[in-house]
Amino acid sequence: MTSSSPRPPSSQGPIVRWIDERLPIFTFMEHELNDYPTPKNLNYWWNFGSLAGIVLVIMIATGIFLAMNYTAHVDMAFGSVERIMRDVNYGWLIRYVHMNGASMFFLVVYIHMFRGLYYGSYKGPRELLWWLGLIVLILMMATAFMGYVLPWGQMSFWGATVITNLFSAIPLVGDPIVTWLWGGFAVDNPTLQRFFSLHYLLPFVIVGVVVLHLVALHTHGSNNPLGIDRKSEKDSIPFHPYYTIKDMFGLGVFLIFFMGFVFFAPNFFGEPDNYIPANPLQTPAEIVPEWYLLPFYAILRSVPDIAIPGTSIVFMEAKLAGVIAMFGALLVPAALPWLDFSKVRSAQFRPIYKQLFWIFLADCILLGWVGAQKPEGMTLFLGRAATAYYFAHLLILMPLVAKFEKTRPLPESISDPVLKNEGGE
């Protein structure tokens, strides 16, 4: 929004001009799409932001139609979902798109975030852009969790029980908070109804935060694989048509992947237990959250009692320590722009960080695997090691690397390596 002053649309009929004078939406679109200068070297990892936006729209659209047939009541919820699957025209399709869409949303957003980590997109002047993204992630987790409760199957009920019970770990006020969350003395009808209400509300809150995310993005423009600022007109191309067409192509590829699951393996990401109606008197043999929450679930379960060494005095019980670690895992990345104070953004020019990035990615995947296992023996040890590394990477290694790493020289400009014919792969 800084580069050029707003100008009226290039092709303007009298109606467009009449509207634009009163409500400058055409000027706005012209400015944010046609004029918006974008680095010309963006690779395919930059597709995932717009993909996330499109999946959000798909989720809201399918969700609205599901809500037309869903009944938020403990006696009817499970049956109403089965009715959607069997009797409502194309209900099966809408539900499978919504169900698998949740997994796709997290997949796309996680790739989007790791792209930001690799190319240093979180660094100044994009710190708030990064924060807004983290807020979206936390809102997505809350929304997905509550959505998973709505079909009122066994995994819905027991997942809700375990997750809401986390809050009972809070000293003193824990139990009243849990009762307040439930609206009763257990996960029950009031819980289901408020989860439905909030599951409908939060996506629109996400839309609001995404709008702010875009405002922050357009203030300084996209980062790029070289991680250096645009210096001249030569470094930029207009967003439209160059990146609109690239985003459309990426969308096509992504939809093949997405619809592959919807049509050929619709329950791939699901748990069979969730097709058993909720039974408050019987816990399933194993309670496993959806895959996208597994790394955080692993951290929750890995933390032991925190005791004063050499004594049996427990300073903090495992339950509370685990909850703090889990929320910490979501909040510590907010400090990343300051923990990693290296001036060089892109890992292409940071030989040590580049390796740490891949180790960190592997660590997160390992945590995800551990989260799906029983926390015993070797798995418990792996979980603890991976949890320790997760925090060590962010809190210890990042500042150390920023301080001691010898970075490679940066190119003069974005077009420089191309003009000198060095930048090709």
Add this chain to the structure above:
Amino acid sequence: MSESVKDSDQGDDGETRRDFLTLATVALGAAGAAAAVWPLVDSMNPAADTLALSSIEVDLKPIETGQRITVKWRGKPVFIDHRTQAQIKRARADDGAKLRDPEVDKARVKKAEWLVLVGVCTHLGCVPLGQKTGQPRGEFDGWFCPCHGSHYDASGRIRKGPAPKNLTVPTYTFLTDTMLRIG
């Protein structure tokens, strides 16, 4: 007498009456906003009808010695265990064992043969196994939680595993020798 209006308006430290008024207005506004939000927050607490359902009566006559039954109270399972003499003896013998949440068996029952517990694991809220014949009862002949492996003894006390507390004893009274009110 010679003070101007402006002088009288201003204290020694440069603060004015206007600052005070602004502060007072903001404080009152904040209090008002909090008062307006409270009904919304409190509406999420258990409603009157939910609270009204908070006690149940159980007939103990058909429960034989050694039998365990589960009843639903406040949406949660309550375990009623008609303990045998051997189980009572074992529970009392363990009073001196190393307990994470120390409590003697006598303090956990009103009549030794009737153990009444909220059947919710104090770790993360799963329902422990051991109520039905054939289900694992854990290493201490009590209950075993399958979620994260907590073992409870014949008094419902936590003995092994991640749970921090003993199974809760709900408030209950014996209306007659064979009629129990929970809640």
